Amino acid sequence: MQELLDLSIAELAAGLRRREYSVVDVVSASLTRIEQTTELAAYVDVYADRALKIAQAHQTLLGNGIDLGPLHGVPIAVKDNIDVEGTLTAAGSRILQGNLSEEDATVVARLRKRGAIIVGTTNLHEFAWGGTTDNPHFGRTRNPWDLSRSPAGSSGGSGAAVAARTVFAALGTDTGGSVRLPASMNGVTGIRPGIGRVSNAGVYPLAWSLDTVGPLAGSAQDCAVLLDAMSGHDVRDPQSYGHPTAGLAGVRERMQRGARIGVVSGVSRVQLQPAVLEAFDNTLVLLERLGASVHEVEIPDLEAVVDALVIVDAVEPSAHHAPWLRSRPADYGADVRANLEAGLVIPAVDYVQAQRYRAHVRRHFIAAFEQVDVLVTPTLPFTAPGVGQTSIEIDGVERDVLTSLMRFTALASVPGLPAMSLPIGFDPDGLPIGLQVIGPPDDEAGVLRVGAMLQSQTDWHQCRPSLA
Amino acid sequence: MDAHQVRALLREHGVHLDGGEAEAATVELAQDWLARAARVRVVAERVIPAGEPPITVVTTGDR
Numbered sequence: 035m036q037e038l039l040d041l042s043i044a045e046l047a048a049g050l051r052r053r054e055y056s057v058v059d060v061v062s063a064s065l066t067r068i069e070q071t072t073e074l075a076a077y078v079d080v081y082a083d084r085a086l087k088i089a090q091a092h093q094t095l096l097g098n099g100i101d102l103g104p105l106h107g108v109p110i111a112v113k114d115n116i117d118v119e120g121t122l123t124a125a126g127s128r129i130l131q132g133n134l135s136e137e138d139a140t141v142v143a144r145l146r147k148r149g150a151i152i153v154g155t156t157n158l159h160e161f162a163w164g165g166t167t168d169n170p171h172f173g174r175t176r177n178p179w180d181l182s183r184s185p186a187g188s189s190g191g192s193g194a195a196v197a198a199r200t201v202f203a204a205l206g207t208d209t210g211g212s213v214r215l216p217a218s219m220n221g222v223t224g225i226r227p228g229i230g231r232v233s234n235a236g237v238y239p240l241a242w243s244l245d246t247v248g249p250l251a252g253s254a255q256d257c258a259v260l261l262d263a264m265s266g267h268d269v270r271d272p273q274s275y276g277h278p279t280a281g282l283a284g285v286r287e288r289m290q291r292g293a294r295i296g297v298v299s300g301v302s303r304v305q306l307q308p309a310v311l312e313a314f315d316n317t318l319v320l321l322e323r324l325g326a327s328v329h330e331v332e333i334p335d336l337e338a339v340v341d342a343l344v345i346v347d348a349v350e351p352s353a354h355h356a357p358w359l360r361s362r363p364a365d366y367g368a369d370v371r372a373n374l375e376a377g378l379v380i381p382a383v384d385y386v387q388a389q390r391y392r393a394h395v396r397r398h399f400i401a402a403f404e405q406v407d408v409l410v411t412p413t414l415p416f417t418a419p420g421v422g423q424t425s426i427e428i429d430g431v432e433r434d435v436l437t438s439l440m441r442f443t444a445l446a447s448v449p450g451l452p453a454m455s456l457p458i459g460f461d462p463d464g465l466p467i468g469l470q471v472i473g474p475p476d477d478e479a480g481v482l483r484v485g486a487m488l489q490s491q492t493d494w495h496q497c498r499p500s501l502a
Numbered sequence: 503m504d505a506h507q508v509r510a511l512l513r514e515h516g517v518h519l520d521g522g523e524a525e526a527a528t529v530e531l532a533q534d535w536l537a538r539a540a541r542v543r544v545v546a547e548r549v550i551p552a553g554e555p556p557i558t559v560v561t562t563g564d565r
Contacts, residue, residue, distance in 0.1 A: 243557065243558075334549075335545065335549045337545060338541055338542045338545040338546075341538035341539070341541050341542045342542050344535060344538050345535065345538060345539050345542055348535055356516075359516070359517070360516055363518060368524055368527070369527075371524070371528075372524065372527045372528040372531050373531065375512060375515075375517045375528045375532070376512075376528055376531040376532035376535050377535070378512070378515040378516075378517065379508070379511045379512060379515055379532050379535075379536065380535060380536065380539050381539065383543070384539035384540070384542060384543050385539075386556055387542055387543045387546035387547070387550075388539070388542045388546075389556030389557050389558075390546055390550050390554060390555065390556045390557075391542055391545065391546045391550065392556070392557040393554060393555065393556055393557040393558075394546075394549065394550045394554055396557065450557065
């Protein structure tokens with residue numbers, strides 16, 4: 035039954051309705067696979083008994099003709115900073131250990147309503163404040179493609195869980211890149227929606243003005259199914275909005291004839307590992323072959339984009355962690371404690387200037403989307419570094435891993451735009467390479483369509499790591 | 503800002519500095535981030551017209 039886990043969500047759903055297998059078979063396969071891959075440390079908790087009981091109930095519903103929709107009976111995992119009713123949600127921390135969630139986060143409630151079955155919670159960088167998922171309290175998550183490599187973060191557990199096909203999808207959160215980075219390094223597809231598309235209610239915050247929740251899954255089409263179920267206005271989150279999401283679930287593997295693809299001039303193709311540049315250029319050629327046109331696009335004033343992200347990402351978490359920093363500093367891991375303490379000393383004027391810069395850059399991006407439908411960059415300048423590696427050499431220059439991680443993801447996080455990462459190849463060591471597709475405000479569907487178009491012509495997203 | 507000044511600033515904000523590697527990491531990080539903040543300030547002062555406000559919930563949530 036393990037082969038069930040290689041199906042797409044749509045294929046799985048069709049087989050369930052044809053009674054080729056049951057919901058219990060599917061959830062059992064997922065739980066078995068989780069047990070077989072514990073070396074990844076992708077999960078912090080697994081709800082085996084509860085998931086099997088719900089699976090039985092969902093099978094009964096299907097048998098009685100009650101169909102909850104495309105996610106009926108689909109096992110998914112949830113990052114451990116997202117509330118699941120009746121379970122502990124520690125956000126990867128010691129500070130919140132024993133924190134019992136009294137109700138589901140809105141995203142979880144919406145997925146459950148459409149039939150998804152939560153099988154467990156995934157590991158993350160402590161409080162989502164870092165890019166390695168090397169968690170001092172819940173273990174170091176490993177990259178399924180090479181256990182000596184980082185899975186990225188902060189949603190590294192979700193990335194590894196999907197790459198190892200323990201579930202069909204997992205929820206992550208993305209502030210500065212925490213869905214897209216693990217999607218890229220683990221060879222899966224993940225989308226960060228625009229701010230407000232998906233409710234953050236019941237999600238432990240990192241930086242309020244940057245935070246989003248998004249799915250990681252096997253393909254753009256599977257991400258679309260999840261995002262469609264998760265989206266929409268929520269009275270519990272004043273940032274959320276209710277614009278229609280029509281078409282998200284209707285993404286077809288169709289050509290986007292005439293799609294205009296933008297390459298950010300002086301940004302998208304510089305300071306990359308050679309294999310990343312080669313995969314990126316090959317993807318541009320493929321897009322043109324599929325009927326798209328590729329354009330160089332100038333976006334002014336981007337020189338401070340990573341710095342602005344770092345400043346906002348530094349100040350906002352320090353603001354809400356300040357009481358614990360005073361009362362329980364020893365309960366933080368060393369790196370996150372340093373991040374939070376350093377964030378305390380950023381001047382208020384500089385924080386406001388960073389937020390003004392974000393609004394300014396957003397206007398430039400919106401202007402750029404007059405010329406093109408989406409912008410593309412590699413998701414990362416490099417493939418997965420070694421576990422614990424803090425610097426990386428590119429073009430003969432030694433660079434800091436943490437800030438280099440955000441070089442391209444900052445381009446969507448700073449202006450608050452939707453962006454996706456999807457696999458576009460492998461480096462000579464067999465490590466996945468990701469493409470980032472950035473869309474204009476409100477156009478998650480356009481981003482997903484470009485991803486679906488590429489995945490209709492390539493099979494990178496169907497490659498699997500050879501775990502025992 | 504040198505390491506001595508950054509230590510003083512951290513203490514002013516209630517950070518307990520107890521020496522060792524952890525303190526050195528915090529001080530180094532704070533120095534880096536203060537430099538980044540200064541770069542953002544310089545760019546913002548140069549390129550953003552005075553009338554342009556910060557990003558807010560309204561500008562991100564209200565399309």
